[in-house]
Amino acid sequence: MAETIITPPILQGPTAKEKKYDRQLRLWAANGQAALENAKVLLLNSGSGVVGVEILKNLILPGVGSFTIVDETNVSELDLGVNFFLEESSLGKWRAEETCKFLQELNPEVKINALKESIDVFADNPSRLEQYSLILLVGPTTNARVLEKICEYADKSSIPLFYIHCQGFFSHFSVQLPAQFPIVDTHPDPASTQDLRLLNPWPELLEFLETKTRNLDSLSDHDHGHIPYLLILLHFLNIWKASHDAQAPANYFEKKEFKALVESGARTNNSEGGEENFDEAAAAVLKSLNPPSISSGLRQVFEADDCQNIKSTSANFWIIANAIRNFHTSHNGILPLPGALPDMKAQSSDYIQLQNIYKAKARSDLAEVTRTVRSSEQEVGRNPPIEQAEIEAFCKGAQFVKMIHGRPIRVAKCTAEIDWNDRAKVLSPELQTPDSLLPLYFAFLALDRYQDDIDRIQKVRKPADDEQLNDIMAGRVVSGAVPPLPMFAESAHFSTPTIDPEHDPKPWPRFDTPEARTTFDNVVKELDRADRGELHNIAALTGGMVAQEVIKVITKQYVLVDNTCVFDGIASKTAVFNI
Amino acid sequence: MGRDRFAKQSLGYLYPRIKQSRILMIGAGGIGCELLKNLVLTGFGEIHIVDLDTIDLSNLNRQFLFRQEHIKKSKALVAKESAAKFNPHIKLEAHHANIKDPQFNIQWFQSFALVFNALDNLDARRHVNKMCLAADVPLIESGTTGFNGQVQPIIKGKTECYDCSTKDVPKSFPVCTIRSTPSQPIHCIVWAKSYLFTEMFGTSDEETPEFDHSEDNENAKEIENLRQESQALNNIRQSMGSDEFARKVFDKVFKDDINRLRSMEDMWKTRKQPNALDFDGISKGASGTKPSIAQQDQKAWTVAENFTVFSDSLRRLSTRLQTSQSQTGIDTVAPVLVFDKDDEDTLDFVAASANLRSIIFGIESKSKFDIKQMAGNIIPAIATTNAMTASLCVMQAFKVMRGDIDKARMVFLERSAARVINSDTLKPPNPNCNVCGVMSSTLIVDPDRATLNDLVEDVLKSQLGYGDEFSVNNEIGTLYDPDLDDNLSKKFIDLGVKADSFLTVIDDDEENPRVNLSLAILEKTLPEDTKAVHLPKKLDIARKPKDAPAPITNGGTNGDTNGHVAASFVGTKRKRSLEDPENGQQQDNKRGKIQMPSKAVGVQDDDLVIADDSNDGAIVIDD
Incomplete structure (x- = not known):
């Protein structure tokens, strides 16, 4: 044997990439990261464009796969004052390319492109959107047609689309998702994911119950005080059932009675005057003895056509959902057991045994679901097989699966009203609520509509020369026959005509009270004051909010903003509306 | 068009003030990078950045002012350089230093219009809170963890200060749980990190500060046993490098110590007995396992795999320690290794040891990835949360600068998608707060002449009318009380009371005690014919509110806190303890016994200890 000590080679730890992303892997795990790294994001930028760039910054840092900026503007002095990813030398150069240069420094692994085109081209040729997995569109667009075309195409191709405004102290974003957008991993509170299945015990659990409670009365005080509370509940359930058919x-009344029955089982002639495990049992009566039920989210999944009729092209989600639905039906309404146990007063050995009983049951339930998945795969001729981990994750979180029903982004046009369908009735009362932020959303709609109107007028007028065009663009009164362009603050009332929703086939949300009207007018005034300018700080905050939602959409994790969020930077308030 | 047109337009009259403002940002990490960008583009005239940290690879997923080539460089300096490029018109100054350094004294704090905290630890937060209160400068406090974030404006006398409400404290565990009766994975991880690793490779002669070795009747015997156990382990350390080393360590901690525990029948009446591990048996079973298994950090390893990683990492660490020992001279302090979650060798050792112990006690094993998080107290952190939090800081700053304190808010980010951002009105100061609910003043002291007696007799008794029952304390302990008058004749310098340190006078009058008096020391040579200690201005000290049974701030009555959180006074992290005079009434029954810093961590509840010191707070958090 050699006497000299050879310094051992340093073992390879986690890769540099894993180290760099360590802090976020702890939130969305490797599968979330993989989804992010496969994402291709398109940014259709307009205006001063800071919010778009701030969103990208927050996606580049965590390692989004690639992105493309569409923006034909050149860098102005004004840009240097608000956009962090430009410097003095950028002045006069193509903005998208300059920004990309600095953004690339943030993360060399992200693929970055810039296209010197106007957004409008995409409206004429929307199939170009197809190659992207997510679209960020910053408004207002040139006109309503551009917005409408992009929204329509994104909807048709099931590409998630974010539509964003950011002006002065205010911002807004809406997300348009496919009509059915399921999220399996909603990251529920771990405490809420426990299912003890006390009303449907299985043989192994009952067997353990029998060994532990067979001679309940003759147990020593110590043993009696350490029976796990869920066995206490099961024991007394048997007693109860014997006298209740x-x-x-x-x-509630029966449960109260049952609780008293449980409490009566506790020994009180000891030094503590009671038993902690019995207290735990009594406290758990109300929440642990509910008949199995499924969440509304899961019910929607089960009821969906995609769940009931699976095809070779069905997404993994539906194949697994179908298998869990079968499990649910064939087991009288129970779901696969998640398998986790809460903490409880118990002897360690009993607790560990109980843990094992629950884990074993969870495994066998999972195995059953997996068998169904495999036979479905064969039946519909689907390859490659779904990974076991994906099935397991679904089984564990089934109760918390959430189905988002995507809704179209509303396009405000100067020539037609928005068809609000069922939403008008919900939004109208909200508009009358003092301090509601909904008027802010309407102010942004008004802005879009105003833009559409300006665009229309400009096209009609066909300016004689550049000078006249400049005058029109600046909103200045032009001499002669051409009337001035409408001012935004004055024209904004178009967005909420006071039509009686009872009689109008396409009712609009409206302001019923002078106070509500005033709130709206003030918001419009403040928005007008910003004069299409962005405050960096508000753009940064909005960039954070939007990027967070983008990550949730890409990773299909956590609960999303559904579907519109407005931010008021004066009050430091946000509100989320389903519009 | 000027580059600041948008800012002028939206900020109005505030904008010229912003341009002239000199502000301070403490912390250039996750929130700090975002904040600096926002401050620069908002147009603040002069920004000072303080951060003592250097850049790590795991920062790059969110701290966007830093790149690969900046790793190991100062965060403050690199942040300054990166940000300066984007707005050459702003004056930026970076300090690669600890905010608790004496150069950052009250006068310095007073030179700023506003202070932003973008810190990652409770201790520094408390310090800045206190300094801002003393300097009467508004503070915007912030923190994030994962998807959550929060911003709190603090204005002296008008709002709650950082210490007005109780802060969550690090998890603490009774020493016997860690050493004798673990029941959860975290107990085994703490054992591996704070006990085994330190005994093997750390400063073994010093008691691990995270452990409380205090005794009571119940545990006295076991604590004595544990002391002997540590001693024996220490002896084994001498054989480091020998072929038998791994077996010796293994047998000691995974067999002999376990068998000793097993023999204590009382202990296992209500618990499952541990089962010792057999070196030879496992070693045989592990012969086919390669050390490279340590790279698989997502799965929980088998016994054989843990054994392999344990032996291999023990060998790697031993070699490292011995190599550095052979390179050090005799006069210098013996080299030691320190646990670092990013140091693979130390992490492997802790992960494998913790899992072997879990196996012994029938506790669930954890993956190395999970153990890294638990042992390193890693808090998830992402760019989006930081971006939002930093922007909210600036928005609150606008309100504070406008003087709209009524409109300033405590703002929270939430993971829930129902609101995104929540806010709450700011609460008025808590009259019982031991930090801001006190009277503050400077105390002018002639360092050549001033004695403690000058303060006690001339200022406190004669000038301010204190009775006999009061005490004078500093961050180390009590300097004077009616039962402790030995120090009266000593000079301030001899008592370690220096410029820019604080003294706290606690009135113990039974009837109607004054609120605590906090004195910031200002040194000045005074004329011989004047008193050596005096107050710059007349003080009118309020009395404590009557309905105040106990301080509800930090560390007081809360059962699961310990002295750690009471550390609003400056002191080294490791020495913080209940002696801290800021701990209010709690202190009263302890006073008199304590004159000098004591190593033992004070105990008010029977269980405690183990406080991770890297990220110790409720909301904390981005490194």
Whole structure:
């Protein structure tokens, strides 16, 4: 044996990439990261464009796969004052390319492109959108047609689309998702994911119950005080059922009665004057004895056509959902057991045994679901097989699966009203609520509409020369026959005509009170004051909010903003509306 | 068009003031990078940046002013350089230093219009809070963890200060749980990191500060046993480098110590007995396992795999320690290794040791990835949360600068998608707060002449009318009380009371005690014929509110806190303890016993200890 000590080679730890992304992997895990790294994001930028760039910054840092900026503007002095990713030398150069140069420094792994085109080209040729997995569109667009075309195409191709405004102290974003957008990993609070399945115990659990409670009365004080509370509940459930036609306590009064029964089982002639495990049992009566039920989110999934009729082209989600639905049906409404146990007063050995019983059951439920998945795969001729981990994640989180129903982004036109359908009735009362931020959303709609109107007038007028065009663009009164362009603050009322929703087939949300009207007018005034300018700080905040939602959409994790969020930087308030 | 047109337009009359403002930002990490960008583009005239940290690879997913080539460089300096490029019209100054350094004294704090905290630890937060209160400068406090974030404007006398409300404290565990009766993975991880690793490679002669070795009747015997156990382990350390080293360590901690515990029948009446591990048996089973298994950090390793990683990392660490020992001279302090979550060797050792112990006690094993998070107290952090939090800081700053304190808010980010941002009105100061609910003043002291007696007799008793029952304390402990008068004749310098340190006078009058008096020391040579200690202006000290049974601030009555959180006074992290005079009434029953810093961490509840010191706060957090 050699005497000399050879310094061992340093073992390879996690890769540099894993180290760099360590802090976020702890939130969305490797599968979330993989989704992010596969994403291709398109930014259709307009205006001063800071919010778009700030969103990208927050996507580049965590390692989004690639992005493309569409922007034909050149850098002005004004840009240097608000856009962090430009410097003195950028002045006069193509903005998208300059920005990309600095953004690239943030993360060399991200693929970055710039296209010197106007957004309008994409409206004429929307199939170009197809290659992207997510679109960010900054408004207002040149006119309503551009916005409408892009929204329509994104909807048709099931590409998630974010539409964003950021002006002065205010900002807004809406997200348009496919009509059915399921999220499996909503990251629920771990405490809420426990399912003890007490009303449907299985043989192994009952067997353990029998060994632990067979001679309950003759147990020593110590052993009696350490029976896990869920066994106490099961034990007394059996007693209860014997005198109640084999039925568990069903309503509040019966549960109260049952609770008293449990409490009466505690020994009180000890030094503590009671038993902690019995206290735990009594405290758990109300929440642990509910008949199995499924969340509304999961119900929607089960009821969906895609779940009931799977095809070779079905997404993994639906194949697994279908298998879990079968499990649910064939087991009288119970779901696969998640398998986790809460902390409880118990002897360690009992607790560990109980843990094992629950884990084993969770495994066997998972195995059953997996068998269904495999046979479905064969039936519909689907390859490659879905990974076991994906099935397991679904089984564990089934109760918390959420189905988002994407809705179209509303396009405000100067020539036609928005068809609000069912939303008008919900939004109208909200508009009358003092301090509501909904008027802010309408102010941005008004801005879009105003833009559309300006565009229309400009096209009609066909300016004689550049000078006249400049005058029109600046909103100045032009001499002669041409009337001035409407001012935004004056024209904004177009956005909320006071039509009686009872009689109008396409009712609009409206302001019923002078106070509500005033709130709206003030918001419009403040928006007008910003004069299309962005405050860096507000753009940065909005960039953070939007990027966060983009990441949720890409990773299909966490609960999303559904579907519109407005931010008021004067009050430091946000509000989320389903519009 | 000027580059600041938008800012002028939207900010109105505030904008010229912003341009002239000199502000301070402490912390250039996750929030700090975002904040600096926003401050620069908002147009603040002069920005000072303080951060003592250097850049790490794991920062790059969000701290966007830093790049690969900046790793190991100063955060403050690199942040300054990166940001300066984007707005050459702003004056930026960076300090690669600890905000608690004496150069950052009250006068210095007073030179700023506004201070932003973008810190990652409770201790520094408390310090800045206190300094801002003393300097009467508004503070915008902020923190993030994962998707959550919060911003709190603090204005002296008008709003709650950082210490007006109780802060969550690090998890703490009784020493016997860690050493004798673990029941959760975290217990085994703490054991591996704070006990085994330190005994093997750390400063073994010093008691691990995270452990409380205080005794009571119940645990006295076990604590004595544990002391002997540590001693024996220390002896094994001498054989480091020998072929038998791994076996010796293994047998000691995974067999002999376990068998000793097993023999204590009382202990296992209500618990599952641990089962010792057999070196030879496992070693045989692990012969086919390669050390490279340590790279698989997502799965929980088997016994054999843990064993392999344990032996291999023990060998790697031993070699490192011995190499550095052979390179050091006799006169210098013996080299030691320190646990670092990003140091693979130390992490492997802690992960494998913790898991082997879990196996012994029938506790669930954890993956190395998870153990890294638990041992390193890693808090998830992402760019988006920081971006939002930093922007909210600036928005609150606008309100504070406008003087719209009524409109300033405590703002929270939430993971829930129902609101995104929540806010709450700012609460008025808590009259019982031990930090801002006190009377503050400077105390002018002639360092050549001033004695403690000058303060006690001339100022406190004669001038301010204190009775006999009061005490004078500093961050180390009590300097004077009615039972402790040995120090009266000593000079301030001899008592370690220096310029820019603080003294706290606690009135113990039974009837109607004054609020605590906090004195910031200002040194000045005074004429011989004047008193050596005096107050710059007349003080009118309020009395404590009557309905104040106990201080509800930090560390007081809350059962799961310990002295750690009471550290609003400056002191080294490791020495913080209940002696801290800021701990209010709690202090009263302890006073008199304590004159000098004591190593033992004070105990008010029977269980405690283990406080991770890197990120110790409720909301904290971005490194």
